[in-house]
Amino acid sequence: MVSPILFWIIAAITVIPALSLLFARKAVHIAMSIVLVMVGLAAAYVALDAPFLGVVQIVVYTGAVMMLFLFVLMLVGVDQREDLKETITAQRWIAFFAAGGLGAFLVSLITRVSIPVAEEGAVGDPEPIAILLFEKYVLVIEVLGFVLITAAVGALVLTHVPRLKPRRTQVEVQRDRVRTGSDPVNKVFPGVYARHNALDIPALDPEGKPIEASVSRVLKIRNQVQDGAEFRAQLEDPSRKEDDR
Amino acid sequence: MDPVNFVILASILFAIGSAAVLLRRNAIVAFMGVELMLNAANLALVAFARIHGEIDGQVMAFFVMVVAAAEVVVGLAIIIAVFRARQTISLDEPAELKG
Known part of the structure; x- marks a missing residue:
């Protein structure tokens, strides 16, 4: 069983930073709060007998995915202003109502059911997970390999810019300088x-x-x-x- | 404490993520909302794995993580491609594309 103190700590460090997604202005602040959410979720996984997944969460999400987000944020410029004019009227209230309704619906459903909790379950150490991955789910792993390769190639294709003009060599640069009459040296x-x-x-x-x-x-x-x-x-x-x- | 509480936490996080997707017009922030939703689903999977005392749910969560990583790579590449073409990452700008 998970200790209540741990649960409330995890709840605090996941829900409160997650709210910055709705209310914070700067995208970098949001990215850093989401990093905190990911760390909180990793703690939750460890608390729920999934230590391997907790480590993977830290490595994959806080280490790779969120840093990738930060890279892209820096690439497109951190001072990208969010335009405040709404294309759909009252989009803000529709969004709050829809998301709040979804949350209330899910919570009310889950609190209504009661599932007997297994007293002593299997712990998700690397070894049993590896055995399960490469015996029962080996086909899924292979398909996921295809997905990852396709995604990597897709990212390369999407961000590739073909060279429109031939590359200017140093000789050409120098010749142009002399021709236009600007300083031939530094x-x-x-x-x-x-x-x-x-x-x-x-x-x-x-x-x-x-x-x-x-x-x-x-x-x-x-x-x-x-x-x-x-x-x-x-x-x-x-x-x-x-x-x- | 009952692991079902983690499922409730997951649904709250999912609602926050979906609100961010509906609300924010910065493409990267909306994308982080999608990430939060995927993570909430993962938390629910792990919590149910704990409730049933099996680790199949953890393997499912692992698969979700792999797919999410692939999705992030492609999504961010699309955001960069759109930014190169239009100098903006606002989600409302491309609405001008329609006839």
Whole structure:
């Protein structure tokens, strides 16, 4: 028999994080709460004499499936906003009513029946499960092998993007640079005045004029570029340097 | 404590998962709702296996896990394919596809 304290702990760490599926805003928070749900379910399996399945649950669900979800979340961008306009009117209330009705229906049905509980059942250790898997259910295992292979190939096919244009080699890139008249070599690095973090200062060309393109575009957007005028003035007129001090 | 309580817990989790599928318009979140429903079914299977004192139910739950893993791989690949084509993972966007 399962101890009531364990049951209530499991119930708390499965139902409460699962509710984030309905109420949380950020998808990453939801994914992490579902990880907690999976861990709670693994504890439930161990409590229900299924230690092998508990371990598999941790490995497969928290280790693989939910991390795959997180990968995809990062791939499509975590800041994907959920549009709040409803295509179907009152979809929210229909959904709550339907799901709540389903839950109430299932719970009322289950509380009505009484099944005698086996006192000393078989424990789901790896060995008896392996024997059952490869004797009674060996055909199912083979079919599942096909399913897994098909799924893997399907995922590869679905995410494969054919190359539309031929790959540009380094020679072609270089030729295009020269043809368009842009810098044939690397971009000029920003200024190197040792006054402060000098990535925000444009480099000076041989005539002493700042080269605007040498500063990162990001700093320009943020308005964090120094024009170097102060430093140029110091170079031209060394006496000002002493005045500053 | 009676293992039937775990079946009740499973049906509550199933209801939450189905509400998420009906409610959320972010494809990944709706997909997590599907995962929760599959896990609730697994919990019910394991609880019934305990009630009957046999491990066949656990093997069934194991099969469900395998199928769920395959389903996640294909489903997430579809989500990525849709995202590449439309730059969105909202479930309402593809409704524009109809004539």
